[in-house]
Amino acid sequence: MKLADLRDLMRRRRADYGLGLSFDDFRVDPMVASLRWPADVVEQFLYDHGDHGPFQRDYRNVDLTSIVWTLETVTAAELSTMPTGPSEAGCIEQFALHPGHYISVRSSGIHVGVPEKWRDHGTWKRPPLLLDRRLLDPSTSGLHVLEGRTRVGILRGRLRENDFVAATHEVWVGRPARSR
Template identity: 55%
Template sequence: MQLSDLSPLMARRQDGGLSFAHFRADPALVSLQWPDDVLEQFLFDHGDNAAFVHDYGGIDLLQVTWRLETIPASDFVGMPTGATDAGCIENYAADPVYWVNVRPPEVGRHWEDHGTWLRPPLLIDQRLLDPADSGLQVLEGRTRVGVLRGRLREQLRVAPHHQAWVGRL
């Protein structure tokens, strides 16, 4: 199953204002057995986004297993994102205070209190895109990772480790 196979579901989501509860209950998604947070951030929020389809449309979604993992802050410093969004993480990193301040207040409080994001981003093993590659790539959460990089650069509070959903073969 690839993103293009979910086009009818994505069209229903757009046309009828399909809620996430109804979206996740769709028979097309039952076989994925992904955590709700991953389903929502990846497929519900971005499953028909042209950039996502371009970058991740070749992935066999049934082959991906998601786990919440703890990742060192330093691993996020050079972590890439999809080719169509190259450079966007650096744009967010340029002004991390701004990107936190335009979010709900609890986001900023969480950064100040815990030195991390409120909601774990999605990362994928690059071997899902090219078996010859290695390492992790930011799938969703480019703003969050940009804020982390910017906070590190500006020597603002950053926890040494961060939770992220990681998709692997």
Template identity: 55%
Template sequence: MKFSDLSPLFARRQASGFSYTYAQFSADPELAPLQWPDDVVEQFLFDHGAHFLADYSDLELCNVTWQLEPIPAGDFCTMPTGESDAGCVEHFAENPVHWVKVRPPQIGRYWAEHGTWLRAPLLLDRSLLDPPDSGLQVLEGRTRVGVLRGRLREQLHVAPEHQAWVGRPCRSAAA
């Protein structure tokens, strides 16, 4: 199943506005083959699915498996995002204090106490892209990664590693 195959599902979600809950969305039979963690489905497909069509329409969703992984802080410094969001992470990095302040207070407290984000962003192994490449790409969490980059630049408290959901090729797809 290609990401673009979910376009009708995204259209239904957008047409219904806020009345279409995550529970309704995630119970849709079209999503059953994915067997992805709820946090990934919610962030990638429910919250922003239609936004990502430009960059990921050909992504074979059933070939992606997700795992929560620790990623060194420095790895995020040059990690790209999709073409349609070029410059977005850098924009958030310009003023990390502002982007934390405009979020709920618990996010700021978590950064101050732990030097990381409260919710793990989504990263994608670039070998899954067309054309394939090496390394990881920021899929969702552009603000979080921008705040991290800005905090590193401004020498604010940053943990050495950060949890992220990483989408990698399924073993059967990679073999």
């Protein structure tokens, strides 16, 4: 299954007049449910961004059924150089230029607690999504920022400004099912 296979579901999710699919309805759709991904991953990757143009370009060839997601810990040093998709190359660095701004605008709704999490724990409130690069090109290795570019940008900016950043951070990592 590829992102393009979810096109009709994405269209229904974004239906006009607020009648689109709720996240709960989206994640129990048989195609999405068949992936057996954690709800947080489904929401961040497919529900929030699955029809986003850069995602469509960068991840259109990834077989979604071949990804196994696990909650892991990675170091700030690893995240400080990790790339993202070519369609949004440079965006992490743009977020890193003004980490305080991007923290301050995340203080209401689902973002309540983000500033305090950075201040008190030096990390994000919600784990971002990283992808094993072998899913994009079997001849490569390492991890790639799939979703959470703002969060990773904030981390990089805080490191540059010598603000408090935890040594390790919780992330969702998608790896090829066959490598497990």
